[in-house]
Amino acid sequence: MMDPILLDLPTKIETERLVLRIPQPGDGKVVNQAICESIEELRPWLSFAKKKPSIEETEADVRIAHAHFFLRKEIRFHIYSKADGRFIGTVRLHHPSWKVPRFELGYWIHTKESGKGYITEAVEALVQYAVEEVGAKRIECLIGTDNKKSCKIPEKLGFTLEGILKNEYTNGEGVLIDSYVYALTPGR
Template sequence: MNPLLLDFPKEFYTERLFIRLPLPGDGKVVSQAINESIEELKPWMPFAKNKQTIEEAEINVRKSHTEFLQREDLRLLIFLKETGEFVGSSGLHRMNWNVPKFEIGYWINSRFSNKGYMTEAVEGIMNFALKELGAKRLEIRCDSSNIKSRAIPERLGFRLEGILENDGVSADGLDLRDTCIYAMVLKTSSI
C-alpha cells in the first residue's frame, strides 16, 4: 500500500505530554529551544553547530510538516499538556513502509531534562508506531558516548543489537564515533 493512503492521527497525548506534527509557526519555539540548549546539543546534533534564527527553524518546521504529509518522515513536536510549553522534538525517521520499520530520534530543551519527559515521549511514540502504523521494528541509534540518550531505549526495553565502530563522524566533524543500535522487534514472519 502506498503510505500516502494511510490515515493515522497527527497528534496524541501521554500522561503529561501533547505530541503532534510540526505546524507552520512552530519555528519560534523550536529556535528558542535549540538556542537555549545549544551547549548540551552541540556534541551530539549536527544541526546545533550554531544558534538558529527563527527563520531557519521555521523553514525546517515547514519542510517537516510537508514530509509528514508525504509520509517521508514523521517528525513530532513535544509539548507539556498542562502549560503548552515546547519540550523537544522526536519522531519516526528513516522508514521502510514495506516492513514497516522506523527509527526514533529525539532531542530535548535542556531546561526540561531529567524529568522523564523524553522517556515518556519516546514510549508514546513507540506505542503510536506499534498501534497506528503496525510497526514490526523500531530502532534507536545514538552515539555510544551519549549516556543520556542511551538510557532511554534501555529504560523502555529496547535490546542493544550492536555497536557499529567508526560508523559516523562527530557532530563537530573532528572525530569518528561509534553508533549503538537499539531495537524493539515484533516477532512475525508475515507482513
C-alpha cells in the same frame, strides 16, 4: 503493505503530562529558542547542532517536517506540556523503510526540561503509535556510545542492544563517532 501515503495517521498523541503534535507552520520561533538555549548540550550528539540556526532556518525545517509527515518521509512530533503548553522537545521516526516497515527513532529535549522523564514518556508514546498506527515491525535507535544519558531511554523501554556501528556519523562538532544500535521488534 499499502502505499503509506494512504495511511490516515493521527496528527496528535496525548500522554499523562504531554501533548505531541506534528510540526505546524509558525512553530519555528519556539523550536529555535529551545535549540539555541540547548545548543551546547545538543552539539556533541546531533549533526544539526553545528551552529545556532536562525529563526527562519528553523521555521523552514518545521515546514519541511510538516510536509514530510503527510508525504510519509518522516513522522515528527513536537512535545508540549499539557499543564502550560511550553515546548519541551521533539521525537521522530525517520529513515523509513516502508516495505518492512522499519524506522529509526530520534529525539531531543530542551536542556531546562531534562531529567523530568518527559522524553521517556514521549518516546514510549511514539513507539506505541509506531506499532499500533503505522504497523512498525522494527524500530531502531542509534545513539553515540558516549551518550550514556540517552541510552537509558531505549533500555527502559525494552529495546535490545544489538551492537555498535563504528564511525557511524559525525556529530555537531564534526567528530566521527561510534553508535550503539538498539532495536525493538514487535511480534518477535
